[in-house]
Amino acid sequence: MSGACKVNWVEDAATQIGGLPRWWHPVVGCTKISAGCAHCWFLESVGPALIRRGQDPVKWSPVAHFNECEMNVPVAEHGPRSQRRAYFVGAYGDIGHENITDEQIIRIVEVMRATPRHLYFVLTKRIRRIAEIAHRISWPNNAWLGISAADQRAFDIRWGALEMTPVPHVFWSLEPLVGPIDIRGAVLPEWVIVGGESQEGARPMETDWVRAIRDKCVTTNTPFYYKQDSAYGKGRVTHKPALDGRVWDELPDFRGCVI
Numbered sequence: 001m002s003g004a005c006k007v008n009w010v011e012d013a014a015t016q017i018g019g020l021p022r023w024w025h026p027v028v029g030c031t032k033i034s035a036g037c038a039h040c041w042f043l044e045s046v047g048p049a050l051i052r053r054g055q056d057p058v059k060w061s062p063v064a065h066f067n068e069c070e071m072n073v074p075v076a077e078h079g080p081r082s083q084r085r086a087y088f089v090g091a092y093g094d095i096g097h098e099n100i101t102d103e104q105i106i107r108i109v110e111v112m113r114a115t116p117r118h119l120y121f122v123l124t125k126r127i128r129r130i131a132e133i134a135h136r137i138s139w140p141n142n143a144w145l146g147i148s149a150a151d152q153r154a155f156d157i158r159w160g161a162l163e164m165t166p167v168p169h170v171f172w173s174l175e176p177l178v179g180p181i182d183i184r185g186a187v188l189p190e191w192v193i194v195g196g197e198s199q200e201g202a203r204p205m206e207t208d209w210v211r212a213i214r215d216k217c218v219t220t221n222t223p224f225y226y227k228q229d230s231a232y233g234k235g236r237v238t239h240k241p242a243l244d245g246r247v248w249d250e251l252p253d254f255r256g257c258v259i
């Protein structure tokens with residue numbers, strides 16, 4: 001699967017920089033590690049569907065692996081007059097998975113550095129592994145590193161590790177939010193995204209959980225993005241639902257991150 005990335009916050013970031021939203025899959029496949037993984041979008045849905053449709057079973061294997069064939073994708077789309085891209089990196093896996101070597105992670109970051117017209121979003125649940133090898137990696141200004149956390153337990157483990165990782169730009173994706181997360185003791189990143197679960201069997205997300213996170217973002221002037229509500233009880237999500245009378249789709253200013 002390649003082409004336009006349909007994740008709304010990636011689309012909005014791409015629009016801001018005058019670019020195109022794209023997937024980039026240097027890492028595919030994974031292993032569930034926490035409550036947020038219960039209905040993993042790739043393992044439960046997208047991956048099996050791609051293989052059923054006759055796509056390359058090696059490239060889309062559920063076993064976490066590095067995709068050498070993807071390494072030139074952003075480079076081929078990069079040039080002095082090329083349109084910028086906003087890439088969601090490894091949406092079908094986790095760059096910090098133990099099957100991915102340090103050298104492969106470094107190579108992925110170096111592709112980002114070599115393509116400064118593009119913007120990159122890397123989400124991981126394995127931030128402690130990324131933090132452990134931080135001394136070997138120099139993250140460029142066009143790469144945003146984020147943690148994904150679904151509940152307080154995961155958040156408490158991950159936010160501090162992200163905070164200690166020397167990266168120019170950091171963000172949180174609190175999705176699927178399956179329990180309240182008290183973020184008041186944390187140092188907020190540059191961007192906070194919240195969303196409910198969309199897959200079959202979606203777990204509920206209470207509006208007050210979203211509201212509490214939104215309130216902290218407002219008081220700290222942190223851009224807040226309410227991506228979607230939960231499909232629980234209705235079988236579908238509403239994208240960018242209103243909260244307290246308005247849509248919350250705030251973005252940081254990404255324009256200084258790309259040339």
Ligand code: SF4
Pocket residue numbers: 029030031032033034036037040041042043091092093094125
């Ligand atoms: S870390 Fe992400 S890709 Fe890996 S199993 Fe969990 S939800 Fe799926």
